[in-house]
Amino acid sequence: MATTHNSSNDKQTGDRQGVSTMTDTADTQSAPPSAASSANKRRTGRKSKVRRAAALLGALAVVGGMYSYATPSNAETNASASQAEMMKTGQGIYDKTCITCHGANLEGVKDRGPSLLGVGAAAVYFQVSTGRMPMTRQEAQTIRKPAKFGHDDTLALAAYIGQYGGPAIPEVSKESIKNANLAEGGELFRLNCASCHNFVGQGGALSSGKFAPSLKHATPVDIYSAMLTGPQNMPVFSPNQLTDEQKVNIIAYVESLQKTTDPGGASIGRTGPVPEGLVIWLGGISFMLICTVWIAGKS
Ligand code: HEC
Numbered sequence: 001m002a003t004t005h006n007s008s009n010d011k012q013t014g015d016r017q018g019v020s021t022m023t024d025t026a027d028t029q030s031a032p033p034s035a036a037s038s039a040n041k042r043r044t045g046r047k048s049k050v051r052r053a054a055a056l057l058g059a060l061a062v063v064g065g066m067y068s069y070a071t072p073s074n075a076e077t078n079a080s081a082s083q084a085e086m087m088k089t090g091q092g093i094y095d096k097t098c099i100t101c102h103g104a105n106l107e108g109v110k111d112r113g114p115s116l117l118g119v120g121a122a123a124v125y126f127q128v129s130t131g132r133m134p135m136t137r138q139e140a141q142t143i144r145k146p147a148k149f150g151h152d153d154t155l156a157l158a159a160y161i162g163q164y165g166g167p168a169i170p171e172v173s174k175e176s177i178k179n180a181n182l183a184e185g186g187e188l189f190r191l192n193c194a195s196c197h198n199f200v201g202q203g204g205a206l207s208s209g210k211f212a213p214s215l216k217h218a219t220p221v222d223i224y225s226a227m228l229t230g231p232q233n234m235p236v237f238s239p240n241q242l243t244d245e246q247k248v249n250i251i252a253y254v255e256s257l258q259k260t261t262d263p264g265g266a267s268i269g270r271t272g273p274v275p276e277g278l279v280i281w282l283g284g285i286s287f288m289l290i291c292t293v294w295i296a297g298k299s
């Protein structure tokens with residue numbers, strides 16, 4: 001019964017849409033052509049020269065704007081390039097820079113680097129965009145540094161290695177961060193991240209010379225992909241542990257920590273309560289002295 005009703009409704013809607021489209025077209029067609037100028041001919045001549053110059057300038061500005069808009073975003077060009085081509089580029093870079101440690105078939109090389117089969121595009125994006133990879137020498141822990149590869153090459157590497165499975169590069173929109181639940185993000189951060197990264201995301205030491213880094217420079221995608229891939233000693237936070245929404249709340253909270261400079265006023269080097277007390281004490285004493293002198297002078 002309900003089904004019949006529904007389908008007939010659908011039909012009606014479809015019909016109505018069809019009609020309204022036709023009406024729209026008819027309206028557009030019947031609109032009068034823009035009225036041609038019928039003013040004084042000489043004035044029009046002078047004006048049209050000015051107008052033509054203005055139009056030319058306008059067109060140049062538009063073309064220039066489009067050009068500068070289109071040129072730096074090679075990412076878009078790449079996005080339209082076929083996936084296969086990206087993988088080929090990725091393989092080229094891999095064979096030059098990563099193969100010695102991660103092996104010809106991504107299976108890893110003993111004592112050099114782990115297998116990358118199934119680590120996913122997210123892990124590659126995290127490692128390469130934070131400058132951790134390519135590793136330059138064997139060390140206890142790779143650290144964040146300026147990325148060696150640009151955005152396009154990073155995506156190509158991610159496509160090549162990501163074809164063997166694993167999490168894709170996560171997307172976080174500005175919108176979702178703006179609408180996130182900061183209070184929940186803060187609570188989840190204190191529960192899941194603060195033990196290693198400290199309550200304000202400043203990082204801290206872990207065992208055997210390792211450390212959890214400061215989160216000051218991590219972008220939303222860095223934070224998301226770190227949670228998805230668990231680099232080094234960091235655990236993976238699967239969807240069972242933290243849903244996508246909870247992850248976005250955490251990201252928004254970390255972003256807010258990055259923005260919060262010093263809510264309690266000047267940080268005085270963040271050296272703790274002793275220098276803070278000293279500053280207050282000295283400032284207070286000076287202020288009281290000035291007041292005393294001022295009152296004494298008045299009476
Ligand atoms: C000098 C050796 C070396 C080179 C070169 C190197 N890596 Fe690594 N890579 C490592 C080691 C060691 C680890 C594991 C330690 C760590 O995660 O810090 C690792 C970890 C990784 C991981 C994380 C794996 C996981 O389980 O999450 C990715 C992804 C990765 N490398 C990608 C690359 C890419 C891409 C390149 C080339 C641009 C590259 N690496 C070049 C040594 C190397």
Ligand code: HEC
Nearest residue numbers: 130142144192193196211212218222223226231232233234
């Ligand atoms: C057990 C300790 C531990 C916990 C818990 C942990 N992390 Fe990490 N995290 C690390 C370590 C260690 C690294 C450095 C990994 C490396 O250098 O390869 C790291 C790296 C990161 C980075 C990269 C920072 C940068 O700028 O390069 C981000 C972002 C991050 N963690 C976010 C989080 C978030 C969010 C949580 C909670 C959901 C969390 N971590 C929980 C240990 C931890």
